[in-house]
Amino acid sequence: MATLKPMPVATKISAPFWQALKENQLKIQQCNSCDGWVFYPRNHCTHCFAHDLQWKQISGEGVLYSYTLTRIPTMPEFSDEMPQALAVVELAQGVRINTTLIDVAEQDITIGMAVKPVFDKVSIDGETLLRFTSTENVGGVRDYIDPLKDLTRNDQGQVQVPVSNLTALSALADNKFTDWSNQIVVDQALINAFAELSGDDYWLHTDPERAKKESPFKTTIAHGSLVQVLQSRLTIALPFEIIGFKTMVNYGSNRLRFPAPVPAGSTIYGRSKVQDISVSHKGVQLTLEVHIHVVGSDKPSVINDLVILYR
Missing domain, CATH: 3.10.129.10 (Hotdog Thioesterase)
Structure with a gap:
C-alpha cells in the first residue's frame, strides 16, 4: 500500500541513508581522512574535500535548532498533519537535518530542546521517514497502520x-x-x-x-x-x-x-x-x-x- 504524499527519491549517493531508515537505523557519513561528519549525503567531505566517506550508524540524539508551524497545507495530501512542526535538528555530531517534529504540543516546543529520532513507517512496503520527538516521549519505530483495516465492507466483501x-x-x-x-x-x-x-x-x-x-x-x-x-x-x-x-x-x-x-x-x-x-x-x-x-x-x-x- 502506498501513500499519496510525495516521497523522497533515493539516488545512488543517498540510497544508503534511506535503506538504513527502513532498517530502523540512522546512518550518516563520516570522513576517514579528517573524521568530520557530513550531511546531506555527498561524494566528498565538506570539511577537507576528501573523497573518502563512510556510512556510520548514530543514535540520532540532538537538539532542536529551529522550527516553524504551518497551518495551511501546501498540498491537500498534507491536510491530516496540520499544524505541521517543520524543524531543523542539530545532531550530536554537529550536522543539521531538515525534518518534522511530532508528538509535541505547540506550547512545549522550545529551541534547544533535546530530541530523538522516530522511524515513521508510511507504507506497508516499509518506506520510512525520519521524524523527531522530545526525548521525554517514546521514540523508536512508529508502525504503519493500514487505513483500510477498520473500514466497513459491502455485501460483495468490497x-x-x-x-x-x-x-x-x-x-x-x-x-x-x-x-x-x-x-x-x-x-x-x-x-x-x-x-x-x-x-x-x-x-x-x-x-x-x-x-x-x-x-x-x-x-x-x-x-x-x-x-x-x-x-x-x-x-x-x-x-x-x-x-x-x-x-x-x-x-x-x-x-x-x-x-x-x-x-x-x-x-x-x-x-x-x-x-x-x-x-x-x-x-x-x-x-x-x-x-x-x-x-x-x-x-x-x-x-x-x-x-x-x-x-
Missing part, C-alpha cells in the same frame, strides 16, 4: 472507501492486480460487426483468406479499439468500492496501448490495479490500469490507464 478519506484512497494503490475476469471469445462475426459499425473494414481484420496468405499473423486480428471496448463486458472484481461522491465520470485515458494482437477466435480476459490517486480542483482522480490478455499469453493485448473522476 471495502468501502469514502472519497474524502485520502489516506485510505492512497492505500488502494498497492501495485497488486485483481483476479482475472470472465472470458470472452472474439470471433470473426464479432470483428465483422465492429468493422461495420466503425467503418474500419481493413482486410487485416475482415478478410480471412487474404490474411492467411499475406498477414504476418496468418489470420485476421481484432481491431485494438474493439478489444478495448470489450473491457466493458469483462467483469473485473475490484476489492474496493468508492462511496460518498456526487458524480463519477470516465475522464479518459492517460495511456492506451495495443502491445499484442488478438487473432480471430481468441479468448480474452482482463485484470486491473489502481495505479495512482491524485487530487485537484476538479476532484479526486483514480487511475485504473487495465490489462486485457489473450488467455494463455503473458503479454497484454491492451493496456489502458483509465482515469475516473469523482466529485
Whole structure:
C-alpha cells in the first residue's frame, strides 16, 4: 500500500541513508581522512574535500535548532498533519537535518530542546521517514497502520472507501492486480460487426483468406479499439468500492496501448490495479490500469490507464 504524499527519491549517493531508515537505523557519513561528519549525503567531505566517506550508524540524539508551524497545507495530501512542526535538528555530531517534529504540543516546543529520532513507517512496503520527538516521549519505530483495516465492507466483501478519506484512497494503490475476469471469445462475426459499425473494414481484420496468405499473423486480428471496448463486458472484481461522491465520470485515458494482437477466435480476459490517486480542483482522480490478455499469453493485448473522476 502506498501513500499519496510525495516521497523522497533515493539516488545512488543517498540510497544508503534511506535503506538504513527502513532498517530502523540512522546512518550518516563520516570522513576517514579528517573524521568530520557530513550531511546531506555527498561524494566528498565538506570539511577537507576528501573523497573518502563512510556510512556510520548514530543514535540520532540532538537538539532542536529551529522550527516553524504551518497551518495551511501546501498540498491537500498534507491536510491530516496540520499544524505541521517543520524543524531543523542539530545532531550530536554537529550536522543539521531538515525534518518534522511530532508528538509535541505547540506550547512545549522550545529551541534547544533535546530530541530523538522516530522511524515513521508510511507504507506497508516499509518506506520510512525520519521524524523527531522530545526525548521525554517514546521514540523508536512508529508502525504503519493500514487505513483500510477498520473500514466497513459491502455485501460483495468490497471495502468501502469514502472519497474524502485520502489516506485510505492512497492505500488502494498497492501495485497488486485483481483476479482475472470472465472470458470472452472474439470471433470473426464479432470483428465483422465492429468493422461495420466503425467503418474500419481493413482486410487485416475482415478478410480471412487474404490474411492467411499475406498477414504476418496468418489470420485476421481484432481491431485494438474493439478489444478495448470489450473491457466493458469483462467483469473485473475490484476489492474496493468508492462511496460518498456526487458524480463519477470516465475522464479518459492517460495511456492506451495495443502491445499484442488478438487473432480471430481468441479468448480474452482482463485484470486491473489502481495505479495512482491524485487530487485537484476538479476532484479526486483514480487511475485504473487495465490489462486485457489473450488467455494463455503473458503479454497484454491492451493496456489502458483509465482515469475516473469523482466529485
